Amino acid sequence: MARRLALTFGLPLALLLGWAFLTSVGGVKVYQLASPADVGRELQALAASGLLWKNLAASAERVFLGFSLALVLAIAVGSAVGLSPRLERALDPTLQAIRAVPSLAWVPLLLLWLGIGETAKVTLIAIGAFFPIYVNLTAGIRNVDRKLIEVADVLGVRGVELARRVVLPAALPSLMVGARIGLTQAWLFLVAAELLASTRGLGFMLTEGQQISRTDEILTAILLLALCGKLSESAMRLLERRLLHWTDGLPA
Amino acid sequence: MKAAISVDGLVKRFGDRVVFEGLDLSIERGETLAVLGASGCGKSTLLRCIGGLARPDGGSINVESEIGFVYQEPRLFPWLSVEKNVAFAARSELERARVDDAIALVGLAPAAHLLPKQLSGGMAQRASLARALVRNPSILLMDEPLSALDALLRLELQAALAHIVRRLGATVALVTHDVDEALFLADRVLVLAGAPARIVLTLEVPAEQRRSRTADLTPQRIELLEALGVSGVAREPGRIIPLRALRAT
Numbered sequence: 374m375a376r377r378l379a380l381t382f383g384l385p386l387a388l389l390l391g392w393a394f395l396t397s398v399g400g401v402k403v404y405q406l407a408s409p410a411d412v413g414r415e416l417q418a419l420a421a422s423g424l425l426w427k428n429l430a431a432s433a434e435r436v437f438l439g440f441s442l443a444l445v446l447a448i449a450v451g452s453a454v455g456l457s458p459r460l461e462r463a464l465d466p467t468l469q470a471i472r473a474v475p476s477l478a479w480v481p482l483l484l485l486w487l488g489i490g491e492t493a494k495v496t497l498i499a500i501g502a503f504f505p506i507y508v509n510l511t512a513g514i515r516n517v518d519r520k521l522i523e524v525a526d527v528l529g530v531r532g533v534e535l536a537r538r539v540v541l542p543a544a545l546p547s548l549m550v551g552a553r554i555g556l557t558q559a560w561l562f563l564v565a566a567e568l569l570a571s572t573r574g575l576g577f578m579l580t581e582g583q584q585i586s587r588t589d590e591i592l593t594a595i596l597l598l599a600l601c602g603k604l605s606e607s608a609m610r611l612l613e614r615r616l617l618h619w620t621d622g623l624p625a
Numbered sequence: 626m627k628a629a630i631s632v633d634g635l636v637k638r639f640g641d642r643v644v645f646e647g648l649d650l651s652i653e654r655g656e657t658l659a660v661l662g663a664s665g666c667g668k669s670t671l672l673r674c675i676g677g678l679a680r681p682d683g684g685s686i687n688v689e690s691e692i693g694f695v696y697q698e699p700r701l702f703p704w705l706s707v708e709k710n711v712a713f714a715a716r717s718e719l720e721r722a723r724v725d726d727a728i729a730l731v732g733l734a735p736a737a738h739l740l741p742k743q744l745s746g747g748m749a750q751r752a753s754l755a756r757a758l759v760r761n762p763s764i765l766l767m768d769e770p771l772s773a774l775d776a777l778l779r780l781e782l783q784a785a786l787a788h789i790v791r792r793l794g795a796t797v798a799l800v801t802h803d804v805d806e807a808l809f810l811a812d813r814v815l816v817l818a819g820a821p822a823r824i825v826l827t828l829e830v831p832a833e834q835r836r837s838r839t840a841d842l843t844p845q846r847i848e849l850l851e852a853l854g855v856s857g858v859a860r861e862p863g864r865i866i867p868l869r870a871l872r873a874t
Contacts, residue, residue, distance in 0.1 A: 524700045527678065527692075528714050538713070542704045619704040621742040 407589035415589040431574040439498025440559040447506035455514030489570035501562030505554035513547025629796035636683030646821035657797040659811035667822040693757030695767040699749035701741040708737040714759040727755040747778045816852040826852035
């Protein structure tokens, strides 16, 4: 047990010590790198003023909305494309081309179309999260064991029933992989969206910290992002273990 | 007696390869027919045509009633428990009510809640059989259902299968490459050979020796092995020929 704890927390602890060393004895100036204590104080001040929760909540809400939107759309479009060769021929090349565009290239257009409000941010996040989910789901559907489909076919299970009872459950592992990558992408695009134009959120803390040369605020935002990313990843893994307990692979 | 399955002038091609060029076959109600043949001779294709899994290129196939299909692999849905896998085949309340009976009949009642990944090979194949039984089919098509199992388990499941088939009174078409299995389970054994495949031998298993593992079947064994083109079979009365799977021949 102690050994496992040491294995899990060894590296973060070493990083923290190294950081503390650099900023105290190491002679790194505070405008270059704030000390762990500075960051702790900043965190406390933010919590006391209520700004911490405001920023966290703003970012979490954007990620949640953008990711949910992406998930719903990717499942709908991905299932349709995966299940129908005709739709695949009609839609997939275009979607792959759109996917090839670095998603940040959409930013100017989104700003023009949707302004600098929440809609543009959520849309950008959704674009970022959509493709990993879509790509993995369609690949998963394509790779469903033909033999299982044959079993269903012999039993007269076809069409929508076949999709619901066989194809989609069989593709669920791929969908979950896509969703996990998509969620990571969502946090990535959140920062991109908030760096551009926002008045709250973790990305806003980053820009504000840079403008007023407060490395403690920047580091606080970075730490919070790391924490949020890790937490949502863990939540996803938990969900995965729940939904995919039937798979016969190595434990994730 | 009326035929449960009749195949008339079956033609089946895969590209240039002609598998059947006018094959006739009929299976009576309640009869168990075993089809033997070397690998790739078309015996599985025959079964798939009868079961509607492959489309014939000519001829006609008449199947009198509901079919249950058992495959070489269990083909269970990995995300469903044994019970739900079996229930997958149920279309009505009546058939759903039969799920427990089917599971009990194959001897899996204690394992009904398990997932496929928790089953041994034999258990999985039993579950697969239960799924085929839910619709109370009067015809069972089995495509080498036991060939993936080890030898001891195969003997055990052959006995279980014989028992179940007798209880149901089902008509069975069994494709196998195991001569002993064919002689144990079947009332009649066919050997398919050649390209296009023809029936090169039809053999009635003597009524008093069906569902028994008797050495008295030695002449029949020799006859079947010769029809399958297995060389080196000695014709010595009373001697039991050691039989291996014929897949390699």
